[in-house]
Amino acid sequence: xxxxxxxxxxxxxxxxxxxxxxxxxLIFTIPRLAPGDPITAMVERMxxxxxxxxxxxxxxxxxxxxFGLDGPWHVQYRNYLLSMVRVDLGYxxxxxxxxxxxxxxxxxxxxxxxxxxxxxxxxxxxNLIGALMAWRRVPAFIRNILPVSLTFxxxxxxxxxxxxxxxxxxxxxxxxxxxxxxxxxxxxxxLDFILSVLHHGLLPVLSIVVTxxxxxxxxxxxMMVTTDGEDYMILANAKGLRSRRIFWxxxxxxxxxxxxxxxxxxxGAVAGGxxxxxxxxxxxxxxxxxxxxxxxxxxxxxxxxxxxxxxxxATAVLILDLLYPMIDPRITYSKGQA
Amino acid sequence: MxxxxxxxxxxxxxxxxxxSEQDAVLDIRNLQVFYATxxxxxxxxxxxxxxxxxxxxIGLVGESGCGKTTTAMAILRLVQPPGRIAGGxxxxxxxxxxxxxxxxxxxxxxxxxxxxxxxxMNSLNPVMRISSQIKxxxxxxxxxxxxxxxxxxxxxxxxxxxxxSRVYDMYPHELSGGMKQRACIAMAIALDPVLVIADExxxxxxxxxxxxxxETLLDxxxxxxxxxxxxxxxMGLMAQLVDRLAVMYAGRIVEFAPVESIFNxxxxxxxxxxxxxxxSIKEKKxxxxxxxxxxxxxxxxxxxxxxxRCPHVMDICREENPPMRALRSxxxxxxxxxxxxxxxxx
Ligand SMILES: Nc1ncnc2c1ncn2[C@@H]1O[C@H](COP(=O)(O)OP(=O)(O)O)[C@@H](O)[C@H]1O
Ligand code: SF4
Ligand SMILES: [Mg+2]
Numbered sequence: 001x002x003x004x005x006x007x008x009x010x011x012x013x014x015x016x017x018x019x020x021x022x023x024x025x026l027i028f029t030i031p032r033l034a035p036g037d038p039i040t041a042m043v044e045r046m047x048x049x050x051x052x053x054x055x056x057x058x059x060x061x062x063x064x065x066x067f068g069l070d071g072p073w074h075v076q077y078r079n080y081l082l083s084m085v086r087v088d089l090g091y092x093x094x095x096x097x098x099x100x101x102x103x104x105x106x107x108x109x110x111x112x113x114x115x116x117x118x119x120x121x122x123x124x125x126x127n128l129i130g131a132l133m134a135w136r137r138v139p140a141f142i143r144n145i146l147p148v149s150l151t152f153x154x155x156x157x158x159x160x161x162x163x164x165x166x167x168x169x170x171x172x173x174x175x176x177x178x179x180x181x182x183x184x185x186x187x188x189x190x191l192d193f194i195l196s197v198l199h200h201g202l203l204p205v206l207s208i209v210v211t212x213x214x215x216x217x218x219x220x221x222x223m224m225v226t227t228d229g230e231d232y233m234i235l236a237n238a239k240g241l242r243s244r245r246i247f248w249x250x251x252x253x254x255x256x257x258x259x260x261x262x263x264x265x266x267x268g269a270v271a272g273g274x275x276x277x278x279x280x281x282x283x284x285x286x287x288x289x290x291x292x293x294x295x296x297x298x299x300x301x302x303x304x305x306x307x308x309x310x311x312x313x314a315t316a317v318l319i320l321d322l323l324y325p326m327i328d329p330r331i332t333y334s335k336g337q338a
Numbered sequence: 339m340x341x342x343x344x345x346x347x348x349x350x351x352x353x354x355x356x357x358s359e360q361d362a363v364l365d366i367r368n369l370q371v372f373y374a375t376x377x378x379x380x381x382x383x384x385x386x387x388x389x390x391x392x393x394x395x396i397g398l399v400g401e402s403g404c405g406k407t408t409t410a411m412a413i414l415r416l417v418q419p420p421g422r423i424a425g426g427x428x429x430x431x432x433x434x435x436x437x438x439x440x441x442x443x444x445x446x447x448x449x450x451x452x453x454x455x456x457x458x459m460n461s462l463n464p465v466m467r468i469s470s471q472i473k474x475x476x477x478x479x480x481x482x483x484x485x486x487x488x489x490x491x492x493x494x495x496x497x498x499x500x501x502x503s504r505v506y507d508m509y510p511h512e513l514s515g516g517m518k519q520r521a522c523i524a525m526a527i528a529l530d531p532v533l534v535i536a537d538e539x540x541x542x543x544x545x546x547x548x549x550x551x552x553e554t555l556l557d558x559x560x561x562x563x564x565x566x567x568x569x570x571x572x573m574g575l576m577a578q579l580v581d582r583l584a585v586m587y588a589g590r591i592v593e594f595a596p597v598e599s600i601f602n603x604x605x606x607x608x609x610x611x612x613x614x615x616x617x618s619i620k621e622k623k624x625x626x627x628x629x630x631x632x633x634x635x636x637x638x639x640x641x642x643x644x645x646x647r648c649p650h651v652m653d654i655c656r657e658e659n660p661p662m663r664a665l666r667s668x669x670x671x672x673x674x675x676x677x678x679x680x681x682x683x684x
Contacts, residue, residue, distance in 0.1 A: 231460040238414050238455075239475045239525075240447030249474070253465050329509040330464060 004322070016318045023310035027303050028080050032073070039063045041297060042093055089304035094296040100304035103289055108308060110180050111285030114201055115274045118208035119263075125209065126216025127259055131252050133217065134224035137243050153214025157273060161207035161280040168203060175203050178282025204281045208274060219262060223255035230254070257328050264320040267313050275309075362429075363532050363565045364390040364413070369426035371405070371412045374419075378636040382408040382421070384589040387662075390533065395559055395566040397580035397597065399573070399612070405589040406569045407456060410535045413567075414453055415443055431532060449479050452526040454536035456569075458519040462510035468496075468521050469506045472528055479529055495524040498561070499554050516547035520554055527558055537569045552578055573616045577601065582668075585609045588643045589635060594662070595669035605671040605680075607648050642674065650675055650684075 043060050064070040071079075083090065089100035132138050133146050152160055169177035181187065181196040227233065228251065236250045275287030282288065286305050293301035325331045371383035383405045390396050398406050411417045413428055415435055428435040430450055438446060455461040463471055472492050476483065483491075493503050499520040510518060519539060526534050539555060540548040552575045559566060559579070568580055576583060576597060583600045585593040585608065593606040604610040642648070642655040652674060660672045665680035676682055 231455055232463045234416060234418075235453065235455050235461045235522075236463070238416055238447055238453040239478070240444045240449070241474060241478050242444070245474065245478070249466070250463055254463070257465075328465060330511045 004325075008325075009322070012318055012321050015321075016314050019314040019317075020311055023314075024081065024084050024307060025077075027306055027310075028077060031299055031303070037064075037069065039069060039093075084307065089307070090300045092293075092298055092301050094293070094298035094301070100300050103301060104286070104304055104308050107285045107289050110283065111274065111278065111287065112312070114204055114278075114283065114285060115208075115271060117201075118205045118212075118274065119270055121205065122209040122213045123216055123259075123263060126213030127220040127252070127256065129213065130217035130220025130222075131224045131247070131255065134221045134228065135247060135251065136228070137247075150214040150217055152210045153212075153217075155211060157207055157211035158276050158280055160211050161204070161277055164203050164207055165280065176200050180284050200283070204274075204277050204283050207280075208277055212270075212273075216259065216262075219259055220255060223258055224251055227251055227255045260320065260324060260327065264317050264324075267316050267320075271309055271313050361391045362389040363392050363394075363431060364567075365427070365429040366413070367427040367429070369409070369412060369428065370424040371408050371417055371421060372424045373421045375636070379424075380635045381589050381638065382635065383412060386426075386586075386589070386591055388584055388591060388594060390565050390567060392532075392565055393559075393563040394582065395568055395580045397576040397583040398567055398569045398586060399571055399576060399583060400586035401571070401612075404586045406586055407537055409586070410453070410537050410567065410569060413533075413535060414447065414451065445479065448475055448531065449529050450531050451533040451535065452529070452531045454519070454522050454526045454534060454539050456537035456541070458522050458539070459515060459542055461522060462518060464510055466509070467506075468508055468510065468513070472525050475525060476528055492524075492528075495528055496521075498527070498558065499524045500550075500557075514547075515543050516551055519543065519547075519551050523551075523554055523558060527562060527564065530562070531564065533565045533567070535567045535569070539568065539570070540572060540575055541570060548572065548575065555579060573613070585612065590643055590672070591662070592644065592673070593669075593671045595666070595671075599666060599669045603666070603669075605665055605669065605676065606644075606673050607650050607675070608644050609671075642672075 039060050043056055043063070047056060061070070069076065087101060089104070092098040092100055092103060129146050129149055133143055135143075155163075164175075165177055168175045176182065176199065180200050181193060182200070185193050185196045187193055232254075233246070233250055236246045241250075274285075275290060277283070278285045278287035279291050286308060290302065290305045292298075293305065366389070367387050369383055369386045370381070372379040372381055386405075386409060388396070398409065400406055408417065408421065411421075412423050413430075413435065415423075415428075415438065417423055423436055426436065430446070433446070435443070435446065462468070466474075469489070469492050472495065473488055476488060476491070489506070493506060496503060496505055501517060501520050501524065505513065505517065505521065510521075513521060523536075523539075526536075536555065540551050543551060555566070555568070556579055558564070568576070570576065580597050583593075583595060583597045584591050585600075585606065587608050593600065593604070593609045595605075600609065601613070604613050639645075640659075641657050642651075642660050645651045645655045648655065654674050658674070660674045662670045662672045663676075663678065664670050665676050675684075
């Protein structure tokens with residue numbers, strides 16, 4: 001029976017926590033394995049710029065304490081984990097008084113909105129196109145023009161993004177080249193703001209959707225051909241069901257299952273890709289700030305954003321895991337096989 | 339309501355010794371179904387003609403690959419490419435199904451003829467509850483019906499095939515093979531069709547379950563008086579279930595007779611070998627059929643299709659295709675071994 005059992009839920013939650021813990025530990029470990037330390041590097045940079053700074057050794061010590069980089073590593077690690085649990089990601093090294101959580105808080109909603117809309121559109125459109133391409137009852141001329149929509153699949157999305165920017169933003173000036181909404185627009189639930197957000201978000205979303213939906217379409221076409229050969233499809237036709245019902249409830253409904261699994265497996269890549277897209281379009285989301293943090297060696301911000309990405313992807317996978325047995329009754333929650 | 343009328347209809351059939359022309363529910367004439375292959379058409383069903391009377395169960399037997407499923411699919415108009423119906427008529431209640439297209443065809447399906455599929459294991463949609471799969475069929479053909487009425491009707495159907503009412507909310511993977519097959523039977527009779535085609539309804543099941551499913555079919559036949567075509571090689575099931583038996587070989591029907599008559603006396607040499615090789619009918623005997631001598635279905639054979647394997651083959655067999663002739667009362671055979679009076683020549 002497909003009822004969500006507590007055991008299944010707890011197991012999945014455990015996996016979620018484990019993923020995040022491993023991620024957090026890697027984030028903690030990797031910078032410490034590298035030679036030198038960020039504080040010294042930063043103070044040295046300041047010295048270069050200012051020529052001379054008094055008591056630089058004291059300053060380094062003070063800042064070390066401030067950023068939790070002093071003391072033996074296991075104390076550091078414990079403090080680090082505790083601060084993660086408290087969602088206290090510390091201060092930006094490069095823009096000191098700014099808190100990492102504030103930077104993430106400002107950029108996360110944009111990334112989340114853009115990536116989820118792009119993913120839903122790409123997944124939905126790609127699967128529908130793929131399904132129609134495989135459906136024999138679709139008129140041949142439609143089936144033949146559908147692949148045209150997949151032309152851009154073979155182009156890397158960042159190249160497509162650059163193409164879009166150079167023509168639609170710089171050359172013809174139809175769309176803005178950067179930002180998430182226009183200057184002089186009051187953020188809030190007003191039409192001007194919403195339109196401005198859509199106007200700014202369209203190109204980044206489009207570059208993700210157009211270049212990634214082919215992946216879903218090709219997978220879906222294959223699945224749909226396989227499904228169409230199943231005995232239950234023959235019986236569905238024998239029952240005299242309307243073609244539309246067979247398409248959605250027998251064809252797509254069954255072909256979709258491996259696609260959802262593929263989506264869960266690809267979420268990491270989807271998130272990674274969107275970071276680059278943000279960069280190209282100057283879209284102030286996590287990816288944009290991550291890039292800024294990398295070029296200014298702002299370790300705490302880098303750590304915070306990477307941690308956020310791990311939490312985000314793990315959570316999305318958790319949600320798909322919990323939903324999956326609902327769309328495939330053969331996977332039972334109680335046995336915990338997903 | 340329909341039960342009463344169909345039982346009446348059955349009585350008349352039983353009283354009637356010889357079925358009359360008008361009673362034919364299904365009248366197939368010169369049906370040809372070919373599969374296109376790179377090396378030419380496979381003549382999977384070649385000039386098949388037979389009739390099914392109202393309330394009658396026809397058994398269709400023959401070795402695997404002789405065209406039984408293809409015949410069934412042609413009647414349902416479900417022959418998949420590269421197959422095609424190359425000729426003939428499929429008259430169901432005086433409507434030639436071979437001429438129907440689009441919504442006319444779709445609306446005829448299941449309301450007039452339904453299918454109990456060969457692979458009951460995979461014939462139910464794995465992501466839909468049993469009730470939903472019966473519901474969508476009823477709703478599609480009968481329009482809006484209140485949920486309560488629909489549920490009652492489905493529970494009745496489940497009961498009729500001996501399934502507990504908890505099956506209503508179950509998914510296919512929660513049912514055993516026999517239960518799935520009975521769910522398919524329930525679905526097949528949901529709209530009270532005139533003809534049900536069952537393609538090897540028991541072949542994928544273990545022996546005990548085979549008998550249960552066989553009894554379910556028999557029960558359904560007795561209660562509803564529906565006509566059936568039952569495909570299979572289980573002669574035990576055939577003896578238990580069917581009124582008349584059609585023996586098919588290489589895309590043709592070679593013998594067609596009441597089941598007692600055929601078990602008494604097999605006129606066609608192929609039928610003789612077929613019956614002799616069944617351990618449950620007579621004592622255990624090795625299969626007498628010589629393997630590997632079947633003719634290539636892609637070439638149109640001059641003369642009798644069984645000549646390559648027939649122990650009694652004569653010169654005429656290689657020249658003339660033997661026509662179906664009634665050699666005994668209602669017992670038809672296509673073989674040169676008999677004269678017009680049914681006397682064996684040698
Ligand atoms: N898709 C196909 N392409 C070519 N030949 C086919 C196809 N399907 C069936 N056939 C041929 O048609 C003949 C009849 O098959 P079938 O109706 O499935 O036989 P049965 O149900 O009696 O076992 C077989 O010889 C088979 O090889
Ligand atoms: S017609 Fe000839 S070859 Fe064919 S079954 Fe009869 S005797 Fe054998
Ligand atoms: Mg078959």
